[in-house]
Amino acid sequence: MKADLLRKKFLEFFAGKKHKIVVSDSLVPAGDPTVLFTSAGMNQFKKQFLGQITDFRRAASSQKCLRTDDLDKVGQTPFHHTFFEMLGNFSFGDYFKKEAIAWAWEFLTEWLKIPQDKLWVSVYKEDDEAYQIWLKDIKIGKDKIVKLGDKENFWPSEAKQKGPNGPCGPCSEIFYDYGKDIGCGKKDCDPACSCGRFAEIWNLVFTQFNRKEGGSLEPLPNRNIDTGMGLERLAAVMQGVKSNFETDLFEPIVKEIVKEAGRSPNLKIVYVVADHIRAMSFAILDGVLPSNDNRGYVVRKLIRRGVNNCRQIGIKKAFL
Numbered sequence: 001m002k003a004d005l006l007r008k009k010f011l012e013f014f015a016g017k018k019h020k021i022v023v024s025d026s027l028v029p030a031g032d033p034t035v036l037f038t039s040a041g042m043n044q045f046k047k048q049f050l051g052q053i054t055d056f057r058r059a060a061s062s063q064k065c066l067r068t069d070d071l072d073k074v075g076q077t078p079f080h081h082t083f084f085e086m087l088g089n090f091s092f093g094d095y096f097k098k099e100a101i102a103w104a105w106e107f108l109t110e111w112l113k114i115p116q117d118k119l120w121v122s123v124y125k126e127d128d129e130a131y132q133i134w135l136k137d138i139k140i141g142k143d144k145i146v147k148l149g150d151k152e153n154f155w156p157s158e159a160k161q162k163g164p165n166g167p168c169g170p171c172s173e174i175f176y177d178y179g180k181d182i183g184c185g186k187k188d189c190d191p192a193c194s195c196g197r198f199a200e201i202w203n204l205v206f207t208q209f210n211r212k213e214g215g216s217l218e219p220l221p222n223r224n225i226d227t228g229m230g231l232e233r234l235a236a237v238m239q240g241v242k243s244n245f246e247t248d249l250f251e252p253i254v255k256e257i258v259k260e261a262g263r264s265p266n267l268k269i270v271y272v273v274a275d276h277i278r279a280m281s282f283a284i285l286d287g288v289l290p291s292n293d294n295r296g297y298v299v300r301k302l303i304r305r306g307v308n309n310c311r312q313i314g315i316k317k318a319f320l
């Protein structure tokens with residue numbers, strides 16, 4: 001299934017669950033000094049999460065995102081990017097864990113028909129409520145639920161300890177199992193392992209706290225839902241390929257780079273170039289020009305890395 005259709009189906013599914021479909025925000029978040037770039041679907045809804053805007057209580061979007069946290073992993077793994085699209089559904093003091101989990105499962109297994117036995121989940125180690133929903137309502141086997149800690153299953157990651165301030169909470173992630181033949185091959189390999197066998201496709205965040213300066217977690221007036229599913233990862237699963245770079249989202253770009261490079265270039269380098277081309281294009285489209293500071297510096301760095309990687313695969317002319 002093509003990525004365009006996946007995006008459409010996702011929005012249709014949540015429109016059917018009475019969500020307002022909201023267009024992607026700019027990569028440059030308006031009036032939010034806490035982040036350089038829009039890095040998640042929830043960014044544009046912070047006021048709704050804090051109960052400061054109350055005109056709608058359910059929303060869904062496909063948000064363009066830019067993150068530099070994973071810069072070093074780009075091209076080295078099949079799943080990491082600087083620029084990507086995040087499919088998300090959100091509840092602002094409306095539905096909570098039960099519906100968020102049930103609808104994610106319904107979308108993946110009934111609308112997309114992903115076989116149930118290919119899906120595993122993780123929950124925050126102290127979140128027995130989410131654990132019980134997966135076990136009793138969804139009826140996932142105990143052996144397919146893993147309990148993880150503040151780094152993996154709290155969002156933002158380790159927010160309790162390190163911040164940033166703002167809405168946060170425990171989360172539950174859904175993983176696609178590429179099978180025993182991929183990755184480390186260990187018998188006890190599970191989603192906690194980063195060998196590549198398990199691709200995290202959807203993160204369901206149960207946003208119930210506001211982190212304040214100094215690290216205290218205040219319960220929010222309303223309990224919220226913030227989910228994010230990587231369109232590129234979902235496309236890889238649905239197109240039966242093992243790497244996001246082999247999906248229709250990347251394939252035409254990758255093909256052009258390979259054509260220009262000639263003589264079977266190192267694909268890891270090709271993938272870095274493909275990733276950076278998307279990131280710099282969307283950033284420039286949203287008004288960020290290369291410069292020496294802040295956002296502009298990120299774009300400059302992406303261009304520089306893109307050019308250097310092009311040179312490594314023999315592309316010398318102005319290509320990006």
Ligand code: SER
Pocket residue numbers: 039040041042088155203204205226227228229
């Ligand atoms: N905000 C969460 C994330 O970025 C879920 O969308 O993973």
